[in-house]
Amino acid sequence: MHRVKVRVVEDALDANNTIARANRDDFDRHGVTVVNLMSAPGSGKTTLLEKVLGPGIPGVRTAVLEGDVQGSLDADRLAKHHIDVVQLNTDNGFGGECHLDANMVRSALPALPLADIDLLIVENVGNLVCPAEFLMGEDARIMVASVAEGEDKPLKYPLMFRACELVIVNKIDLLEHVDFDMDRFLYHLDAVHPGVAHLQVSARTGEGVEEVRDWLARLPERAGAPA
Amino acid sequence: MSSAVVDTAVRHAGGRPVAIVSVRIGHLRQVVPDSLLFYFGIVSRDTVCEGAKLEIEVVPAVLSCDDCNTEWTAEAAAFRCPSCTGGAITVVSGEELEVESIELEVQDACIA
Numbered sequence: 001m002h003r004v005k006v007r008v009v010e011d012a013l014d015a016n017n018t019i020a021r022a023n024r025d026d027f028d029r030h031g032v033t034v035v036n037l038m039s040a041p042g043s044g045k046t047t048l049l050e051k052v053l054g055p056g057i058p059g060v061r062t063a064v065l066e067g068d069v070q071g072s073l074d075a076d077r078l079a080k081h082h083i084d085v086v087q088l089n090t091d092n093g094f095g096g097e098c099h100l101d102a103n104m105v106r107s108a109l110p111a112l113p114l115a116d117i118d119l120l121i122v123e124n125v126g127n128l129v130c131p132a133e134f135l136m137g138e139d140a141r142i143m144v145a146s147v148a149e150g151e152d153k154p155l156k157y158p159l160m161f162r163a164c165e166l167v168i169v170n171k172i173d174l175l176e177h178v179d180f181d182m183d184r185f186l187y188h189l190d191a192v193h194p195g196v197a198h199l200q201v202s203a204r205t206g207e208g209v210e211e212v213r214d215w216l217a218r219l220p221e222r223a224g225a226p227a
Numbered sequence: 228m229s230s231a232v233v234d235t236a237v238r239h240a241g242g243r244p245v246a247i248v249s250v251r252i253g254h255l256r257q258v259v260p261d262s263l264l265f266y267f268g269i270v271s272r273d274t275v276c277e278g279a280k281l282e283i284e285v286v287p288a289v290l291s292c293d294d295c296n297t298e299w300t301a302e303a304a305a306f307r308c309p310s311c312t313g314g315a316i317t318v319v320s321g322e323e324l325e326v327e328s329i330e331l332e333v334q335d336a337c338i339a
Binding site for chain 2: 001002003004005006007008009010011012013014015016129130132133154155157158159160162190191192193194195
């Protein structure tokens with residue numbers, strides 16, 4: 001026996017990125033704009049979707065792909081608001097994957113009404129690390145950070161805060177109850193992602209929800225604009 | 228992430244047993260080397276990478292300012308230029324997540 005060294009020099013996520021491009025082609029063919037919605041567990045992604053999509057976005061037909069390790073609690077919540085939702089569980093993988101990847105999203109495509117929608121929101125598994133690494137063929141990424149998580153999170157999870165086009169600071173109704181300095185949070189955010197768009201929202205009270213709806217409504221024209 | 232590394236190595240191994248997998252991980256990736264090592268050992272079971280050694284090279288984060296061309300190595304997550312405070316930054320290195328090479332165990336050719 002002897003050893004032979006083989007040069008590979010390949011991005012370990014090449015296989016994922018290839019599938020993500022195939023997804024993107026399918027989404028483009030149907031004229032569907034796709035948002036990857038990411039956050040830590042419990043930041044309020046599902047409540048935000050209930051409030052934003054429950055009344056609907058005028059002129060934008062929307063569906064949600066709901067990613068969870070197990071169960072359909074979130075999908076059931078959205079369905080109660082007559083939001084078109086497809087559940088995707090990740091527990092077939094090793095111990096339950098902590099993120100969605102391009103292949104999982106691809107497996108859900110046949111269940112999605114792509115021909116009948118303009119906007120697909122993919123609610124990722126709650127996690128501030130891995131989801132930022134795996135593209136799925138999306139046009140834009142939104143990150144939700146709640147004030148209960150603390151103002152230091154951009155510094156602790158810079159990749160997540162850099163990998164998005166919009167940061168939603170949620171649960172601002174709790175500001176008077178928690179030690180969260182909004183100016184410091186925005187200062188840290190600016191340090192890791194200079195100039196990124198952000199909105200201050202309370203999904204619970206509805207404050208700022210209209211701005212999120214507007215951002216989403218304008219996304220198809222921005223995403224469709226030539227790069 | 229470990230699965231992605233194993234899958235890439237397996238694809239290039241052509242069915243031959245792998246002794247070493249060398250990866251380059253950028254400082255800006257949220258990959259913890261110890262975790263990568265631990266899960267590599269688990270997800271490589273029953274593949275040609277089972278028992279292989281994973282060698283990890285961490286690549287420093289080198290950033291460059293688009294406005295004043297200052298180049299610096301970033302230790303912390305600070306993406307504004309230390310010279311002119313500009314926010315238009317190019318990442319020169321530090322985003323790698325690359326399988327650099329693999330070492331294969333190859334049977335010696337029988338001459339007899």
